[in-house]
Amino acid sequence: MKRCYPWLICVVAMLMLAISNGMTMTGITAFDPSLLDEFGWSRGQLKFRDMFNLLLAAALSPFVGALIDRIGVRTLALFGSVLLAVLYAAYSQVHSIAHVYLIHVGFAAVVVSSGLSVAVILVSQWFHTRRGTALGIALVGSSLGGMLVPKVIVALLPEHGWRGSFLLMAVIPMVLFFVCLLLVRRPSEDMRPWGEGRASADTRPGVCSSLPDLSYRQALRTRTFWALALVAITTFWGIMSLSSHLILHMKDLGFNDKQAADGMFLLFGLGMVGKFFFGFLADMTTPKKVFVCNVALMSVGAVIIALQRPELLWTGLVVMGLGWGGLYAILQLQIVEAFGLSAAGKILGTISLMDATSAGLGIWLTAVMFDHFGNYRVAFIVIAVLVVIGLLASVLVRDERRRAFVASAGGTAGDAAVQRGIA
Numbered sequence: 001m002k003r004c005y006p007w008l009i010c011v012v013a014m015l016m017l018a019i020s021n022g023m024t025m026t027g028i029t030a031f032d033p034s035l036l037d038e039f040g041w042s043r044g045q046l047k048f049r050d051m052f053n054l055l056l057a058a059a060l061s062p063f064v065g066a067l068i069d070r071i072g073v074r075t076l077a078l079f080g081s082v083l084l085a086v087l088y089a090a091y092s093q094v095h096s097i098a099h100v101y102l103i104h105v106g107f108a109a110v111v112v113s114s115g116l117s118v119a120v121i122l123v124s125q126w127f128h129t130r131r132g133t134a135l136g137i138a139l140v141g142s143s144l145g146g147m148l149v150p151k152v153i154v155a156l157l158p159e160h161g162w163r164g165s166f167l168l169m170a171v172i173p174m175v176l177f178f179v180c181l182l183l184v185r186r187p188s189e190d191m192r193p194w195g196e197g198r199a200s201a202d203t204r205p206g207v208c209s210s211l212p213d214l215s216y217r218q219a220l221r222t223r224t225f226w227a228l229a230l231v232a233i234t235t236f237w238g239i240m241s242l243s244s245h246l247i248l249h250m251k252d253l254g255f256n257d258k259q260a261a262d263g264m265f266l267l268f269g270l271g272m273v274g275k276f277f278f279g280f281l282a283d284m285t286t287p288k289k290v291f292v293c294n295v296a297l298m299s300v301g302a303v304i305i306a307l308q309r310p311e312l313l314w315t316g317l318v319v320m321g322l323g324w325g326g327l328y329a330i331l332q333l334q335i336v337e338a339f340g341l342s343a344a345g346k347i348l349g350t351i352s353l354m355d356a357t358s359a360g361l362g363i364w365l366t367a368v369m370f371d372h373f374g375n376y377r378v379a380f381i382v383i384a385v386l387v388v389i390g391l392l393a394s395v396l397v398r399d400e401r402r403r404a405f406v407a408s409a410g411g412t413a414g415d416a417a418v419q420r421g422i423a
Contacts, residue, residue, distance in 0.1 A: 010126075083109060154258060241383055295390050
């Protein structure tokens with residue numbers, strides 16, 4: 001048991017992400033048709049909540065590190081679980097759009113206290129080696145939430161209605177609360193991190209760890225930083241807008257509730273497959289090739305979905321999901337390899353702030369465009385155009401650490417090395 005405990009922590013982190021992400025951002029969209037029918041709100045009014053949620057979570061994210069240092073991941077995870085249960089119970093009693101917005105203020109706190117940053121730090125505390133594999137397992141949770149939460153909600157709605165279903169769903173984060181209470185702890189003399197005292201096994205063949213890291217300011221002056229930021233901005237707009245509106249869109253196309261939930265399951269299920277497959281492929285070839293391939297797949301999927309053809313929708317979801325899953329995993333790897341670890345936290349945090357802002361605006365503006373045009377055609381064309389722009393930006397990514405090393409060393413041999421494919 002003690003030997004396997006770090007891997008049990010990975011499973012807990014995976015559940016944490018599945019529940020926090022699925023119940024606050026992706027899976028909750030299964031309630032959208034019921035809320036719109038009940039209150040007659042426009043889609044723009046309803047989806048403003050998601051933009052508000054993402055922007056507030058992004059604004060709170062810089063304070064997560066200080067909170068973790070002060071009170072620890074266990075306390076934050078317990079707080080987030082209870083808060084999510086309370087907010088779902090409150091959702092069952094809403095009678096105005098203002099109530100919804102207030103609840104989503106709380107959802108932002110849930111995302112911060114039991115979301116990605118806390119899960120990553122929790123896992124990192126328990127692994128000195130095999131950390132990449134461990135984080136990969138934990139990150140599957142974000143896909144699991146999108147896959148499973150809508151299907152649970154759709155199964156509950158016919159018998160319990162949307163108010164009763166919200167109350168029943170509040171039980172899930174309370175189960176997470178007790179799981180965290182029993183299992184989440186810091187490493188100790190009795191329970192040691194995986195690989196303590198051993199050299200890191202996460203260094204991939206071909207990666208030169210002796211190259212100097214770039215500082216945050218140096219990174220901001222490179223084309224790679226802005227290329228990665230543009231890829232994140234355009235693709236997060238695309239995937240978050242699509243997933244947030246997919247159930248409503250499929251209902252508009254004539255699919256039933258179960259088929260719409262199956263669409264979410266397919267999109268996030270293929271995303272989960274993409275995380276594993278393309279992560280493995282990145283070890284076999286260069287991460288940049290896989291990175292560009294991922295954005296290309298997303299571009300093809302976005303174009304297929306923009307055609308608004310019901311018979312092609314499933315194909316578009318498969319291609320888009322595979323590309324997104326791989327991109328989600330490889331984007332962070334690209335940041336580390338391009339700039340090193342020294343400033344990776346600041347760089348990733350800055351890009352995360354940009355992509356969260358883009359995702360929130362995308363969800364809301366997609367709804368506004370639907371309200372204006374009466375369908376999603378223009379909104380999904382915008383998504384396709386943006387992802388294609390991200391594809392063009394992805395080819396500009398390069399290994400900035402190696403370029404900086406070559407530039408400082410000088411010489412013809414260094415220039416030749418850059419020309420052999422580093423640029």
